[in-house]
Amino acid sequence: MLLTLTDLIGTFAFALSGGLVAVRHRLDLFGVLVLAIAAAVAGGVLRDVLLDVTPAAIADWRYPVTAIAAGLVCFAWHERVERLRNPVQLFDAVGLALFAVLGAGKALQFGAGPFAAVMLGVLSGIGGGIARDVLVAQIPAVLQRELYAVAALAGALVVVIAAAFDLPATPAAFAGAGLCFLLRLAAIRRGWRLPVAGGGE
């Protein structure tokens, strides 16, 4: 119950990021909703398609409905949402942490090896942002911006390593999500970035 609630908060935060990008690119109302849905569910859908499982976003209507609600909020009050950038980034970090950890756990549960589980955890976390940016013909921010995917990677790694050593899954998930969340917050505050080949800016 608590898990689903947090999951839906993450979905809402991801969808807000999609809706804002759509408004900035002057998409129409439908475009705003599509980007909200894509940003919120694409990561999980990709993971589930690769695991050959029915995607959660198809099986459970609460995910797309939450994303649509976030899209409508962006459409109606985009200026206010833009000004709330800090709280939105906070929720987004919650979403990233949850999606990475739950994604890796789901992959393990459906028989993926440890390496694939880490990759699918990261994909769950970042797939939505990639779909969002591809749909407005931009290079995905996650491939360029301050530390984002690495936080997801750290969270997914904790889950998979814990499983490899037969440690209990629930505390491992909390630890992984906490690590991911804190890494992402620190990256935002301090502007941590990954290096670029050849250096320079």
Place this chain on the structure above:
Amino acid sequence: MLLTLTDLIGTFAFALSGGLVAVRHRLDLFGVLVLAIAAAVAGGVLRDVLLDVTPAAIADWRYPVTAIAAGLVCFAWHERVERLRNPVQLFDAVGLALFAVLGAGKALQFGAGPFAAVMLGVLSGIGGGIARDVLVAQIPAVLQRELYAVAALAGALVVVIAAAFDLPATPAAFAGAGLCFLLRLAAIRRGWRLPVAGGGE
């Protein structure tokens, strides 16, 4: 039989739109064929992958062959096809109506809930155009242009609502397709558009 024929006409029309976009971006012959196929089958393929069904475009060679034929037509006579924009838009509206209605029906048949069925119906109708535009690094027209997805949405809704009330499926499909087709035609004629956040042009 009649259904398949209409379905192939829709496929042909969608493929023409892909081929024309490819020619305008000066893609080579292969690029024209790829965009024709992508525009014609991507929506249905996405729907079937999400439903975990073998995509019709893989199972039945007539769909890709029809798309390839449309691509060759665009390649050889693109100026003439450009001038036929009105009939092509007409066929495209037929395709949209059919794909949305059949897509929603197929989703229901394979166990999707009503909400997911509407989304998959819309996706069947608009997925091809999105794939086409992403492949030439443009923001998908369906996210910006005059009423297009909303017509698909209306058609899919009719099918799903009828199923929810146990009304007979065939007349519902005709009604949904008719509504979608007329909405789309009216949108083209009168330039109906969805609003953009913040208004203005």
Place this chain on the structure above:
Amino acid sequence: MLLTLTDLIGTFAFALSGGLVAVRHRLDLFGVLVLAIAAAVAGGVLRDVLLDVTPAAIADWRYPVTAIAAGLVCFAWHERVERLRNPVQLFDAVGLALFAVLGAGKALQFGAGPFAAVMLGVLSGIGGGIARDVLVAQIPAVLQRELYAVAALAGALVVVIAAAFDLPATPAAFAGAGLCFLLRLAAIRRGWRLPVAGGGE
């Protein structure tokens, strides 16, 4: 064994192309790795999703690890890799030939019809390059550049035609791969291109 080794060489070469594109677009370290993986595995993953099979890149960790290694090589020594363009193109041609032939064979094995098998073989060969270019918001090179997909098409055709006539599969695969490889080499050397509609450059 020899097959897997060659397959991994192809994966490495495809991943190098992804890593180089990422470095040129100034993506960060993570972006370089994502593009290396996408370029190496997207074609096969797409094929396997359409065949409803667990993707090899998920089932066998050696593929993503090889791609990541190639990405790191690009990141660390991108100037040197750029200068090795000729050998890289050679490996890439090996990868293309292998992926097209193996992709068509796998499609037949999992029950695809001959037409679908040819399409899936081509998709296996070119899907990675398409994903790579879409992720940096460029029109895929394979839709514009000198003969590339046609080489994959020729290789896949040999495999599918041989199967249709019940000829032994292994020599057919060798013949198809050889044909694809030689076509691609000749296209690079002589700058063979497909025509563009309307002609002219």
